[in-house]
Amino acid sequence: MIQAGVIGVGQTKYDAKRRDVSMAGLVREAIDNAMLAANLEWDAIDAVILGKAPDMFEGVIMPELYLADAIGAVGKPVLRVHTAGSVGGSTAVIAASHVCSGQFKTVLTVTFEKQSESNATWALSPRYPYSPHINAGAGGYFAPFIREYIRRYEAPEHIGWKVAAKDRQNALKNPLAHLHIPGIDEKMVSDTPMLWEPLRYLESCPSSDGACAMVITAQDQVGSRNVAWIKGMAVRSEGTLSAGRDEVNPQAGIDCAKDIYNQAGIHNPFNEIDCAEIYVPFSWYEPMWLENLGFCDLGEGWKLTDKDATAIDGELPFNMSGGVLSSNPIGASGMIRFGEAALQVMGLAEDHQVEDAKVAMGHAYGGAAQFFAMWIVSSSLD
Amino acid sequence: MKRVAIVGYAQHPILKNAGALNEVELIMPVVHQLFNDLGISQQDIDFTCSGSCDYLQGAAFAFVEGLSAIQTNPPIKESHVEMDAAWAMYESMLKIQMGDAETALIYGFGKSSPGDLDAIISLQMDPYYISPLWPDRVSLAALQARVLLDQNVITSEQMLASVIEARANSKNNKNALITDLIDESVYLKNAMVSSPLNKLDCPPISDGSSAMIIASEEKAYEFTDHPIWIEGIDHRIESSNLGSRNLATSNTLQASMNQLNLKNIKFDVAELHTQFSHELPFLKSLLNLQDVPTNLSGGPLVGNVMMCAGLDAIGKTYESLKDNQFTHGLAHATSGPCLQHNMLVHLEAQK
Amino acid sequence: MSAEDTPKDYSESPINLEYFYTAGSATTRFLNQVKEGNIVGQGCPKCKAVYVPPRGSCPRCGVATDIEVPLTDKGCIESFTVVHIPIPGNPIVPPYVCAMIRLDGANISFLHLIQDVEIENIRIGMRIQAVWKPKEEWTHSLENIKWFAPIDEPDVDVATLRFEES
Numbered sequence: 024m025i026q027a028g029v030i031g032v033g034q035t036k037y038d039a040k041r042r043d044v045s046m047a048g049l050v051r052e053a054i055d056n057a058m059l060a061a062n063l064e065w066d067a068i069d070a071v072i073l074g075k076a077p078d079m080f081e082g083v084i085m086p087e088l089y090l091a092d093a094i095g096a097v098g099k100p101v102l103r104v105h106t107a108g109s110v111g112g113s114t115a116v117i118a119a120s121h122v123c124s125g126q127f128k129t130v131l132t133v134t135f136e137k138q139s140e141s142n143a144t145w146a147l148s149p150r151y152p153y154s155p156h157i158n159a160g161a162g163g164y165f166a167p168f169i170r171e172y173i174r175r176y177e178a179p180e181h182i183g184w185k186v187a188a189k190d191r192q193n194a195l196k197n198p199l200a201h202l203h204i205p206g207i208d209e210k211m212v213s214d215t216p217m218l219w220e221p222l223r224y225l226e227s228c229p230s231s232d233g234a235c236a237m238v239i240t241a242q243d244q245v246g247s248r249n250v251a252w253i254k255g256m257a258v259r260s261e262g263t264l265s266a267g268r269d270e271v272n273p274q275a276g277i278d279c280a281k282d283i284y285n286q287a288g289i290h291n292p293f294n295e296i297d298c299a300e301i302y303v304p305f306s307w308y309e310p311m312w313l314e315n316l317g318f319c320d321l322g323e324g325w326k327l328t329d330k331d332a333t334a335i336d337g338e339l340p341f342n343m344s345g346g347v348l349s350s351n352p353i354g355a356s357g358m359i360r361f362g363e364a365a366l367q368v369m370g371l372a373e374d375h376q377v378e379d380a381k382v383a384m385g386h387a388y389g390g391a392a393q394f395f396a397m398w399i400v401s402s403s404l405d
Numbered sequence: 406m407k408r409v410a411i412v413g414y415a416q417h418p419i420l421k422n423a424g425a426l427n428e429v430e431l432i433m434p435v436v437h438q439l440f441n442d443l444g445i446s447q448q449d450i451d452f453t454c455s456g457s458c459d460y461l462q463g464a465a466f467a468f469v470e471g472l473s474a475i476q477t478n479p480p481i482k483e484s485h486v487e488m489d490a491a492w493a494m495y496e497s498m499l500k501i502q503m504g505d506a507e508t509a510l511i512y513g514f515g516k517s518s519p520g521d522l523d524a525i526i527s528l529q530m531d532p533y534y535i536s537p538l539w540p541d542r543v544s545l546a547a548l549q550a551r552v553l554l555d556q557n558v559i560t561s562e563q564m565l566a567s568v569i570e571a572r573a574n575s576k577n578n579k580n581a582l583i584t585d586l587i588d589e590s591v592y593l594k595n596a597m598v599s600s601p602l603n604k605l606d607c608p609p610i611s612d613g614s615s616a617m618i619i620a621s622e623e624k625a626y627e628f629t630d631h632p633i634w635i636e637g638i639d640h641r642i643e644s645s646n647l648g649s650r651n652l653a654t655s656n657t658l659q660a661s662m663n664q665l666n667l668k669n670i671k672f673d674v675a676e677l678h679t680q681f682s683h684e685l686p687f688l689k690s691l692l693n694l695q696d697v698p699t700n701l702s703g704g705p706l707v708g709n710v711m712m713c714a715g716l717d718a719i720g721k722t723y724e725s726l727k728d729n730q731f732t733h734g735l736a737h738a739t740s741g742p743c744l745q746h747n748m749l750v751h752l753e754a755q756k
Numbered sequence: 757m758s759a760e761d762t763p764k765d766y767s768e769s770p771i772n773l774e775y776f777y778t779a780g781s782a783t784t785r786f787l788n789q790v791k792e793g794n795i796v797g798q799g800c801p802k803c804k805a806v807y808v809p810p811r812g813s814c815p816r817c818g819v820a821t822d823i824e825v826p827l828t829d830k831g832c833i834e835s836f837t838v839v840h841i842p843i844p845g846n847p848i849v850p851p852y853v854c855a856m857i858r859l860d861g862a863n864i865s866f867l868h869l870i871q872d873v874e875i876e877n878i879r880i881g882m883r884i885q886a887v888w889k890p891k892e893e894w895t896h897s898l899e900n901i902k903w904f905a906p907i908d909e910p911d912v913d914v915a916t917l918r919f920e921e922s
Contacts, residue, residue, distance in 0.1 A: 077465040084528040088741040105487040124502035166837030220838035260483035262815025266805030266863035267919035275480035427780025463775040476818025519775045
């Protein structure tokens with residue numbers, strides 16, 4: 024297989040409403056930053072791969088058509104990916120697949136969401152006939168799975184507060200993060216109103232505008248550039264309403280993680296991965312994914328969180344950038360995880376850099392915790 | 406480059422209104438037909454990819470519903486493009502070429518009947534300047550038709566011929582929605598929708614689904630003695646700004662032809678994703694297909710399932726090569742207003 | 757400069773699209789029974805898993821669920837959340853309880869409301885039964901069930917609910 028690597032990551036400032044830019048301006052801001060970081064001219068881009076969550080979030084159908092000029096795709100192949108919340112991750116995987124197939128030398132990939140231009144709650148909860156209209160948003164959907172996790176493993180309630188505070192403290196080190204909450208701590212989280220028990224207001228992700236772009240290239244095109252080598256990448260899906268599915272610990276997540284560890288030659292992910300950007304839109308998903316991704320045994324995830332293993336200076340830092348809990352332009356949220364993992368192994372994460380990070384993981388999930396995309400990036404090819 | 410072959414294709418009968426069938430019930434029959442034809446199951450598929458559009462049925466995650474048609478225990482390698490399923494095939498081909506899969510299942514589905522397709526498709530345009538004017542898809546196509554007529558790239562007689570021939574060719578297509586034959590007098594009696602396009606110049610509102618299986622060279626021969634090879638494939642997009650495009654030609658299609666080196670290939674058959682009558686003579690001329698039997702299935706004018714019609718052009722070309730022992734076929738898929746995004750696929754049967 | 761004079765940096769461009777929504781044949785079969793006050797799940801011919809409400813397929817096996825399986829309106833709470841924010845377009849007053857309802861004999865759960873009980877007494881595994889609207893209000897919708905309410909039966913260990921192929 025052709026070896027591919029990330030040579031440029033570009034992001035926008037994330038915010039509740041980026042009214043200073045159009046959708047085209049938003050994606051272009053991320054693209055320009057990625058192209059600058061990659062130190063490439065437009066001629067070098069062979070294809071553009073665009074990802075975002077449902078078109079209903081902005082009211083633009085198949086936005087690659089309208090955005091063709093802004094994303095620099097005119098005259099080139101363009102592909103539009105939509106795999107629900109995991110789309111930022113799967114788009115990165117598909118972009119890298121373009122290079123690994125041998126058909127393309129260098130590709131640009133970009134994901135975005137501009138939720139302020141529409142009503143995302145409406146988009147997610149249209150009133151369909153025939154069924155009770157009790158959809159209380161994504162938090163209402165995931166909260167029962169979280170309650171079941173807490174019941175199974177007798178996890179104490181402060182774990183959720185701890186994750187929420189830790190990710191927002193990390194966000195203070197990331198100037199691009201949407202939420203900057205000075206003095207954020209567990210107490211502040213636990214004092215916020217309950218939304219979907221057991222989730223409190225600050226245990227939930229915000230709704231953001233933003234875009235993230237990456238330039239991915241083949242080994243023979245890298246030259247002297249700083250590169251994050253893609254050592255393993257995979258996607259997995261399982262049906263929503265499938266008998267026997269464990270929503271708390273989905274098999275698709277377990278399988279996807281095993282796949283990338285195998286590709287990357289990782290036997291003990293807890294020891295061999297230096298840091299990870301994991302899709303945690305609600306606080307409790309940190310311990311749940313610690314277990315699902317094989318970093319520890321079932322029931323041990325919350326204990327790792329409790330003993331600060333996932334802190335930025337811990338044994339396995341999680342979400343150094345502040346994570347989805349601090350910035351959530353849905354379509355881009357997965358790619359931000361993948362891009363931030365790349366920045367870590369390139370040593371470009373600035374104030375939220377994990378010292379000496381060599382191997383990092385990016386992770387995204389979507390739908391009813393049924394779509395997964397992951398990758399492992401490394402500072403070296405060996 | 407690893408060779409990739411099409412080894413199976415199935416199409417749901419195209420319906421005017423598939424109201425009685427949900428996404429799952431539309432997709433399952435075509436996937437099962439393919440599995441039965443090849444004697445395989447989902448366990449034999451390494452990668453699955455679908456194409457669909459949420460807005461057609463007014464649900465934010467239509468493809469998630471559709472996935473329930475597929476066996477996902479154990480979980481599968483799967484992805485989705487919010488594009489015609491021709492691009493799902495493209496993505497699947499890349500997965501095979503990179504060595505991540507030996508086989509791939511592609512499916513597309515679309516129901517245009519539940520909503521107002523004209524209104525829905527106008528949301529494809531620039532949301533700040535164009536969409537608020539609600540330009541409908543027929544009017545946008547008519548802009549290009551007018552340019553082509555005025556610049557003598559095509560004639561109105563060719564548009565008429567497209568309509569008459571499409572209906573005549575529908576006899577070759579057991580899944581066609583429109584099968585009644587017409588003559589010039591019937592054609593001329595139809596009122597203009599957007600001049601110069603009358604109702605019969607436009608494709609019918611259609612519901613349906615289709616599926617395809619592709620495989621690596623090693624695997625293809627396990628399925629069939631006569632795989633049809635994807636000998637060349639290229640797709641490119643044009644500017645979204647209609648005012649900056651020359652609608653009398655297609656720079657990107659010309660670039661794709663050069664890339665695929667199509668000049669020296671004598672095609673036996675072509676299936677083009679030409680949704681409006683003027684697009685057929687336009688693309689036949691542009692692609693040098695004047696003497697090539699084109700849209701023998703009737704093409705989109707006799708059944709135009711959104712998100713499938715491009716994959717269907719590839720599938721129908723595949724069937725034509727297989728059934729007639731032809732050698733070279735050309736398929737075309739498109740997306741966006743006025744043929745903005747085009748894919749060309751050169752299929753070849755082995756000698 | 758008054759607020760009205762401030763240049764606006766956005767304008768509203770409403771999108772109204774109407775859809776003629778259809779249920780599909782599996783759901784139609786199910787809803788025709790719900791109209792009569794019956795809950796009839798659909799079973800997979802291969803693994804025998806029972807789906808309610810059915811979508812027409814068993815994603816475990818990728819086949820149509822063509823076996824009709826009559827169920828009662830009793831079951832248990834697989835999990836739940838107490839929601840403290842309103843639902844857009846729904847008059848329900850927070851806090852209210854939204855639960856994953858697992859009917860007896862079914863192998864998946866669905867979301868519905870829990871009422872007629874103090875919220876702090878609701879537990880995972882609690883036995884519940886449907887509270888129906890008056891018969892004359894029945895239509896083709898699970899809204900025929902107003903909510904589910906606890907019944908006096910011993911709790912269920914939800915670990916035993918996990919579907920295993922026999």
